[in-house]
Structures are given as C-alpha cells and as structure tokens.
Amino acid sequence: MIRRLAWSVPTLLFVTFLVYIALRIGTNPVESYKRINPRATPAKIQQYIDVNGLDPNYVRGYFRWLVNFVTLDWPRSIKGSREVWPQLKDALANTLRLGSAAVVVGVSFGLLLGVYAALQPGGRRDISVNTAAFVGISIPPYVSAIILQLVFAVYWSRWFGSTLFPTSGVYPPGQEGFNLGLMAKHMVLPTVVVAIQIIAVYARYMRSSLLDVLSSEYMRTARSKGISERRVLFKHGLRNALIPVVTIAALDVGSIVGGLIITENIFSYPGMGKYFLAAFGEGDFPLLMPWMVIIVTSVLVFNLIADISYAWLDPRIRLD
Amino acid sequence: MTDEITLPTASPRKMAYDRFVSHRAAVASVFVLAILVLFVALSPLTARYGVNESVQAPPNSFLPPRANAWLGTDDIGRDLYSRLIYGVRVSLVIGLFSAIISVTIGCLVGAVAGFRGGRFDDIIMRVTDLFLAFPFLVTLLVMRNMLGAIGWLRPIIGELSSVRFIIVLFAIFGWMGVARIVRGQVLALKEREFIEAARAVGATRWYIVRKHLLPNSVGPIMVALTFSVVSAIIGESTLAFFGYGPQAGAGATSLGILVGQAKGAVNTGFWWLAVFPCLVLVTIALAINFIGDALRDATDPRMQKDS
Amino acid sequence: MSAPILQVRDLQVTFHTPNGPLIAVRGTDLDVHPGEMVGVVGESGSGKSVSFLAAMGLLPKSATVAGSVLLDGHQLVGASAKELRSIRGRLMSMIFQDPLSALNPVHRIGAQISEMLRAHSKMSERAARSRAVELLEIVGIPQPGDRSLQYPHEFSGGMRQRVVIAMAIANSPKVLIADEPTTALDVTVQAQILEVIQRVQAQFGTAVVLITHDLGVVARVCERVNVMYAGRIVERASVNDIFEAPTHPYTRGLLASLPQAGVERLVPITGFPPNMLRLPAGCAFRARCAEAIAECEHGVPELRAVGAAQSACIRAVELMQPR
Numbered sequence: 012m013i014r015r016l017a018w019s020v021p022t023l024l025f026v027t028f029l030v031y032i033a034l035r036i037g038t039n040p041v042e043s044y045k046r047i048n049p050r051a052t053p054a055k056i057q058q059y060i061d062v063n064g065l066d067p068n069y070v071r072g073y074f075r076w077l078v079n080f081v082t083l084d085w086p087r088s089i090k091g092s093r094e095v096w097p098q099l100k101d102a103l104a105n106t107l108r109l110g111s112a113a114v115v116v117g118v119s120f121g122l123l124l125g126v127y128a129a130l131q132p133g134g135r136r137d138i139s140v141n142t143a144a145f146v147g148i149s150i151p152p153y154v155s156a157i158i159l160q161l162v163f164a165v166y167w168s169r170w171f172g173s174t175l176f177p178t179s180g181v182y183p184p185g186q187e188g189f190n191l192g193l194m195a196k197h198m199v200l201p202t203v204v205v206a207i208q209i210i211a212v213y214a215r216y217m218r219s220s221l222l223d224v225l226s227s228e229y230m231r232t233a234r235s236k237g238i239s240e241r242r243v244l245f246k247h248g249l250r251n252a253l254i255p256v257v258t259i260a261a262l263d264v265g266s267i268v269g270g271l272i273i274t275e276n277i278f279s280y281p282g283m284g285k286y287f288l289a290a291f292g293e294g295d296f297p298l299l300m301p302w303m304v305i306i307v308t309s310v311l312v313f314n315l316i317a318d319i320s321y322a323w324l325d326p327r328i329r330l331d
Numbered sequence: 332m333t334d335e336i337t338l339p340t341a342s343p344r345k346m347a348y349d350r351f352v353s354h355r356a357a358v359a360s361v362f363v364l365a366i367l368v369l370f371v372a373l374s375p376l377t378a379r380y381g382v383n384e385s386v387q388a389p390p391n392s393f394l395p396p397r398a399n400a401w402l403g404t405d406d407i408g409r410d411l412y413s414r415l416i417y418g419v420r421v422s423l424v425i426g427l428f429s430a431i432i433s434v435t436i437g438c439l440v441g442a443v444a445g446f447r448g449g450r451f452d453d454i455i456m457r458v459t460d461l462f463l464a465f466p467f468l469v470t471l472l473v474m475r476n477m478l479g480a481i482g483w484l485r486p487i488i489g490e491l492s493s494v495r496f497i498i499v500l501f502a503i504f505g506w507m508g509v510a511r512i513v514r515g516q517v518l519a520l521k522e523r524e525f526i527e528a529a530r531a532v533g534a535t536r537w538y539i540v541r542k543h544l545l546p547n548s549v550g551p552i553m554v555a556l557t558f559s560v561v562s563a564i565i566g567e568s569t570l571a572f573f574g575y576g577p578q579a580g581a582g583a584t585s586l587g588i589l590v591g592q593a594k595g596a597v598n599t600g601f602w603w604l605a606v607f608p609c610l611v612l613v614t615i616a617l618a619i620n621f622i623g624d625a626l627r628d629a630t631d632p633r634m635q636k637d638s
Numbered sequence: 639m640s641a642p643i644l645q646v647r648d649l650q651v652t653f654h655t656p657n658g659p660l661i662a663v664r665g666t667d668l669d670v671h672p673g674e675m676v677g678v679v680g681e682s683g684s685g686k687s688v689s690f691l692a693a694m695g696l697l698p699k700s701a702t703v704a705g706s707v708l709l710d711g712h713q714l715v716g717a718s719a720k721e722l723r724s725i726r727g728r729l730m731s732m733i734f735q736d737p738l739s740a741l742n743p744v745h746r747i748g749a750q751i752s753e754m755l756r757a758h759s760k761m762s763e764r765a766a767r768s769r770a771v772e773l774l775e776i777v778g779i780p781q782p783g784d785r786s787l788q789y790p791h792e793f794s795g796g797m798r799q800r801v802v803i804a805m806a807i808a809n810s811p812k813v814l815i816a817d818e819p820t821t822a823l824d825v826t827v828q829a830q831i832l833e834v835i836q837r838v839q840a841q842f843g844t845a846v847v848l849i850t851h852d853l854g855v856v857a858r859v860c861e862r863v864n865v866m867y868a869g870r871i872v873e874r875a876s877v878n879d880i881f882e883a884p885t886h887p888y889t890r891g892l893l894a895s896l897p898q899a900g901v902e903r904l905v906p907i908t909g910f911p912p913n914m915l916r917l918p919a920g921c922a923f924r925a926r927c928a929e930a931i932a933e934c935e936h937g938v939p940e941l942r943a944v945g946a947a948q949s950a951c952i953r954a955v956e957l958m959q960p961r
Contacts, residue, residue: 026461030473037476142356145624149616151565153572154609157593161605228739231696236805237726238757240719246753247742254744262464269466273569277594288573291472310464326789327743 015315023311024077030303031064031073034296040065043294044089062086063296076300086297088290095301098286103268103305106275106282108194110267112202117209118260124210125217126249132222140214147211156204156277163200201278205271209263216259221252258321265313269306347550350629357625360618367615371420378413382583386410393601403603405592411603414584415611421577422586423615425494425567429501430559436502437509438552442540444510445517452514459507468569475500475575492578497570501563508562509555516548550630557623561616568612586612643812643845644670644693644730649705649715651685651692660914662688664869665705667941670813670845675836677860677877678849679892683911685869686849690815694732695722710812728758731806735818737798741790747774747801748786754808773804776841777834796827800834810842817849832859853892857881865889868912868922870938875947885949885958887927921950929953 034040044059045051051059060066063086064076079085085095128140224230225248233247234240272284279285283302290298322328352358370377379401385391386400391408394400402411444452462470478484478500479491489495520526520543529539545552564586570576571587572594590612593605651663663685670676680686691697693707693714707714709730714722734740742750751773752766761769767786774782777800790798799819806814816835820828836859839846848860856863856877863880865873865888873886884890891907909926918924920935927934933952941948944955951957 033473033477036480037473039480145620146617149561149620150613151568151616153569153594154590154613157605157609161602228734228736229742232734232740232802233742235694235696235726235732236754236757237723237728238753239723242757246745251742251744266464266466269469272466272468273572276573287469306466306469310461314460314464325744327791 012319015318019311019315023307026307026311027077027304028073030307031076031300032069034299034303035065035069035072038291038294038296038299040294040296043296047089047293047295059086059089063300065296080300080304085301088298089295090293095298098298099301099305102281102283102286105280106268106271106284109198109201109205109275109280109282110264110271112198113205113209113271114260114264114267116202117206118213120206121210121213122217122253122256124214125219126221128214129218129221129225129252130244137218140218144211144214147207148215150207151273152204152208153273153277155207156201156274159200159204160277197280201271201274201280204274204278213256213260216256217252220255221248224248224252227251254321254324257324258317261313261317261320265310265317268309269302347629351625354621354625354628356621360621363614364618364622367419367618368423371416371423374416374420378416380410380413382409382414382417384409384413393599393604395601396603402607403601405604411589411607415586415589415608418584418586418589418608419611419615421494421583422564422567425497425501425577425585426560426564429498429505429563430556432498432502433505433559433563434509434552434556436506437555438513438545438548440506441510441513442517442544442548445514446521446536446540446544455510455514459511462507463511467566471500471504471566471570472573472575474504475570478503492576494577497567497577501566504566505559505563509552509559512551512555513548516551517544520544520547550626553630554623554627557619557626561619561623564619565612565616586615640672642669643672643710644668644847645706645708646689646693647706647708649689649692649707650703651688651697652702652704654700654702655915657915661917662869662914663692664938666866666869666871668864668871670847672812672845673839673843674862675839675846675848675860677856677863678847678866679851679853679856679863680866681851681911683868683914684866686866687817689866690732690817690847690849694726694730694815695719696732724758727754727806727811728809729811730813730815731809731811732815732817733799733802733806733819736822737795737802738790740802741798743790746787746789747793751786751801751805751808754805758809769808770804773808774801777801777804777838778830779804795823796830799823799827799831803831803834803838807838807842807844811844813845813847814839815847815849818851819848820855821850821852828855829858835859853881853896865892868914868917870922870950871941872923872950873947874941874949879945879947883945883947883958885944885947885954886923886951887929887957888923891926921952929957 064072066072124140128137131137233243275282275284385408386404392406394404396403400410444455488499529543568587568590572591576588577585589608596604646668649663649666653660678686692703703715748767748770751770755761755766771782771786779785820831860877863877864871867888873889894905907926912922921939924930924934939950939952941950
C-alpha cells in the first residue's frame, strides 16, 4: 500500500512529462506564440521560451517547467498575458459542479435501474431497461444534447412562449453575483445529457454484475439458511455485485474533469472543456499545461482510489 | 436396443448462430445495416446528385424537404440526401478499416501479453490502463496533433485531414481496448486443460496461440470488432463536430461533418439539417451495438453451461 | 423405531426446459428417523440432489414439485415462502459439494455463522459471535477465535467444509442434508470430514442424509442406504445388506465396477445413463440390465420387500445369490 503511494509520485512526473512532450510536438508552442504576438521582439520570445521550459532539450526544458510550476510561478497566457489560475479556477469549479451533479444523478439512477432489471431477468422490466440503456449508449452525447436543445429551447419557446431550461452558459448574460436558482436552471439540460450516458452504462454494469452474483452458489447457501429474502438480496447479492461497479465508478469519476468537453461546448458552458478547446486551438502552452496537470492528477488519484476501494471491498484482493 | 444417450447436440458454431438469431433486435439490425451498406455501395446510382452539386439554381439554400431534394438542402443548396449517402460511405470506410487494423494489432499484442505474462504483460497493462483512463477527446485531439506534426510519418499516414490519417488515428487509439479484451480471454483460456494437454504433447507456444487460443477467442474478438467500428464512427463524428474531421476533396463530406452542422441548424430552425444526419448516425450506432451485444451473448462460454 | 422425522412420499420434480418437461424425480418415498445416518447413492442425473433441493424449496421457479415432504409434522411441498424460510436453517439444513463457492467470499467466517444463528433466534450480535466460535471449535478448527475473523479464501478445502458444517448445525437442526460433502476434497480429508459429521451427529442428535456417488463413503458411515437411478429409488437396505447381498441389478453393477485389489480388469456397467427427456417404457435400467426379461418393459416397477430390504427389480427374489 505504501509502495503504491510511493510509486504514484514518479508516475505523475512521468505522465506529465509525456504530456509535455505531446503538447510540444502537437501544438508547437513557440510558433503559436509568434502567431498570436506577431510583433514580439526576439527578447520577448526568448523570455517566453525560458519561462515555459521550452528548451530545445526536452528533458531540461521539462524540469525547468516543473520548477516553475511547483513554485507556483506560472507563466501567463500567450493572449494578452492574462493570468492562468483565475481562468482555470472558474473553469474547474463549473465543470466540477456539472460533473458531480451528473455523476451523482447518473450513478444512482443507473444502479437502481440495473437492480430493478436484474431481479427479473428476461422479464418485461429487464428487456425494457436493457433496451433503453442500449439506446442511451448508442446516442452520442451531442446528439442527445442537440435534441434536448431543440425541444426545450427552440420549440418550447415557440409553443409556450418562454424558455423552460436555458441552453447556454452558467447564467443568463449580464448576471452578476451568485444565484443558486438561476445556476440550477442552467445546469439542468447539460446535466441530463451527461446523466443519460452514465445511467445507461451503469444500469448495464449493475445488471450484469448482479446477474452474475445471483447465479452464484453462495446465494443458494444464503437462502438455505432461512434468512429473509431482503437480507439475501442486500447483504449477499448487492454487496457482492457492487464491488466491480464501484471500482469502475471511481475510474469514471477520475476522468470526468476533462470528459465533458462536448456537452460543455454545445451548451456554451464555460467549464474545463471550453477552456481546453480554446487553449488547444490557439496552441496556448501556458494555459494548457496546468490544465493537463489537473487532468492527470485527477486520473491518477482516482485510479489509486479505485484500486484501494477494490481491495477494501473484496478481501480476496490484497494490495502489495 | 438403441437408446439415445444424450440430447441431440449441435456444434458450438450452430449453437452460437441459434442464440444470435434469437435476438430479434440484432437480426433486424443486420438487415438494416445490409440495406444501408447496399445503398451506400451503389452510391452513384442511389444518390440523386453529386456530393457537391446544387439542387437547382439559387435561391437554393436551406430548402426544407421537397420533391427535388428529399431531405432538404444545406447552406449552399446541396441535396442532403445525396450528401448523406456519400458521407455515410466515408464514415463506414473509416470505421471498418480502422477497426480491422486495431483489432489485428490488439489481438497480437493481447495474445502475447496474456500468454507470456511477466514484465511485458505488466507494462502493457499499465500503459493501456493509463491511456484508457484519460478523457477520450483530450487524448484523441492531442494524439491527432502529435501524429500530424511528425513530418516523416506523413507519406505513410497521409495528411492531417485525410481519410487515411483518421483511419490510422483510430487504429492507434483502438488497439488498446482490444488488446485488453484479448488478453483477458487468453488468461482465462490459458488455465484450461486442453492447453495443458497441447503443451504436454509438445506444441510450441506459437502453435498454441495460433491453433488453440485465437480460434477459441473468436467470440470476444468479433465483439471487440463491432464495438471498434462503432467507436470509430462515433469518434469520427466527434472530431468532425469540432472541425477536425476528414476533408477529402471538393465538398466531400462524412457523416460526422453532417452531424456537426446540426449544431448550427438547431437555433436557426432548419430542423432537417439536424434531424436526418443524427437519425442516420444513431441508427447505425444502434444497429452495430445490437449486433455486437447479440454476438457477445451468442459466444459467451458461460452461456454454454446451462444444459 | 421411532416415527420418522422426515417423510417423503411420492415426490415428483419436473423441470420445464426448452426441450420439453424433464421429470428429474419420478415418485420417490423416503423415511429418515431421528439421529440416523442415511445414504442416498446414485450417479449424476439420478435425481438424488434434486429431491432434497426440492424438499428445501431451493429449486428455481421453473421447477414443479409434487408429492409430500413431511418434516417434523410440517408439510414442505407447497409451503409458503415464509414457512420455508422459518424451517430452513432451523429444522433442516443443507451443505453442498464445493465449500469455496458455497461461502460468500466477502464476509468473514464468523459473521456467516452468526448470521445463521441470528436468523432463527433473538441472539445479540456478540452472543452469536461467541457461539460461532464455539461451533468452530466443535468442528475442529484450531484457534477458532482468530479464525472466525478470517475470510473463506484463507482456509483450506477441508477446513472450509468444516466451517460449512458448523454453519449448518448452528441451530441444532433435526435433519442435515449433506450433498456430496466429500467429493471436492482429497481422500485423506474426506475421512476427517466424515468423522466431523459423525461427531456432530452424535452431539446434536441430528439425522443426516448423505448424498453421494461414492460407495466407499457410504460403507464408512451410513446405517441405511437408498440407491437411486433415473429419478427413482431402486433399492433400499441396511448398509451391510447392500454390500453383501444387493437385490437390484444396478446396485450389483455398481459394486462390481469398484476397483478391487488383485482383480485386474474393471467391470463397468454396460450402456449409458438414460436420457431423462425420453425415458423408455417400463424399468429405466432395462437397457443396461443383463437380467432383463420381456416383462421388464411393462410398467415402472415399485419397491417390493425382499427380506429386510426393498428392491424395485421384479426378478429380485429370483436372482438373489447370497454370497
């Protein structure tokens, strides 16, 4: 366990190094800088290179970047020299809000549906849940987003005169300050879109896992003990069926921070997705690297959590 | 006295076929896909106009469905129906080829990893684990840019916006998932007695992989194939959505590009530009998914336990 | 002999399969008296396990059970789920063949036993836990206190089966059904487990139905033996009579097929087990029986007294050859 934790730091460094290389090759940071700032002097360009660790030698450059990053001396964006953290912070907050709402709703509904279906395999409930889940995973998120937008924003207002659920942004334009009600209203459609996918996936996972468990021998033993059917289902059936599902959920949560790009784009939601697309499109290295670090950290941390929770839940698995 | 000793059994292949056929949705999907593919394959005949051809003289943009343009026209007056046919052709090609390549690579790597185990297996597992844990679109875009920036690869994999490039991109992306599936299957089979028996009679490792492990993994491999096709098609449309789709000549389009235009069509009320491409995409995805699911059920060795 | 604690009359179990109805148990009668050890012997598919799974109500819903199973006065066939639940684990328990898959891998051993205790009594958690430790000691698990906190995968096969036995007798049931308890174990461990079962039987006065295909096991511990073939009991006798003077050709075939020291060739029973979906008319063993006559085709033979034993062979008396 300690060894696992100890390994995670080098892994983090290694992966961010790979990301660093990928971004340097893929987005051509220096060229992008010159493109955005055509009148930059060679001195300024050199300063940009130094501050971002863009040395010709990748390894040396990486470490230079790392030092700056860790000491919180972050270089500014290539566009207008804006500070990175305020932008990133807002984007992160928005995405976390959307992501956690969608995950909570999605996973709970998904699990419930999965259990509901598995209790009568092959029956009507099962077939309808399965088919619905199927359709859910076959519809890419932007299609459902577009359909929802069409229905709720465009046509609803045509038929009913007002907009029930807005389709863009966190707040209506011009809103100042914090308003929970408005924020919630704006979050409804994007949350639904993301939740649909999650529900579909988790309903199928849960159903499959529970069916596996229900056909196990120890279920028969549990019944032969004469305990209540509810106890059989919960303490034996669900308890065992949740193990793989929880593990996968942990992994999914880890990637949610960067996984809402499409939905955010369609609903003009200013989150990590929008941040990334804008930065990536411009090749804005100073904006991109911190973003990547957040993503990588999130993935690695939740990978670790997934492993730990799996070992904790299933005593047959023991961490090194 | 002739007594029947056991139930009349069929070969595993027939049993799988029977089980597949009992999934009505999958069978319907096969028909739907077959019709679609036929339509698309006969495209010069089935399309009414060229891919870049205007339906009529201006005014011709944004016309709703009508007699001379069954599904309406787009922003410069091209027939959506015809463009859909050509677009689906491109997308299907991308899906199929990238799936075939990624499944081939994935099978090899997965089989070797599962069979040999050891450090190779460990490394492959770690790498694919991490890779697959990252947000899909981020890795896709970053990889796309990386591949496109490596100059000496260009003759092999084509320009950044070519169909060939996209096929390569999804092939590289997709082999990891397949490798994991195949590895899992090989691990499960490795402990089975017929493998031990093969070893006992002196079969080489390569022979075992070729003759015993891979044929017994056909089920999961076919399933992996179908899901690779779907994910490539949807992936392509995702890329096109953000403007990174394939540009293959004047006015050429893909299903993804057409769906991508749907976003703008929403607010402007030109519903046909949004509805029809999305419908086609969802239908294809659903059909392939149904088939894949039925294949998985049909070839699941666990199912063969009930007798 | 006191009144039987378990009385099975004309038990029929039908499975509704896609290939048609499969009658796995075709009318069996069985008596188990308090405290005795009864063996039920047969091959796979003879219906020996299914009979008792049906009695416990543990068969899937696709199975129909008919007949009568009286346990200590309670009618089990057609009993409500609530009634069955109250009886299972309290009056009648069952242990299965593979102890690893029979135990829930993510619950501790002690917890699984105390669950059994608390299902049928108002014991507190603590009392149940300590009683569980006592039970583990009775079945011969060393350091029962520590081991009750462990998980099934931390035990060896034989130890696991002891745990399963401890769980089954936790509430001092009147009848214990042991379905192939030794089949999955090594030979040396088999003897130990049988010894544990006997010990438990003596201590708690539990009647035991030992289901097995292994005649050696039966010879070791059973007092009476029922031999099943194709869903029916074809011979019933004391253990001595079964081995010394079997009254049914099938039993004789089973005994003859046992490897014997000094005998070079194995003598199997010719033919194959019957297809339960399409049973021939008359005696189900007819096709493989060396002594079959034309009359064996007419009607399924009932168990008839042959001396102290009972046999379903119409030629039993005629063919008796006391060794």
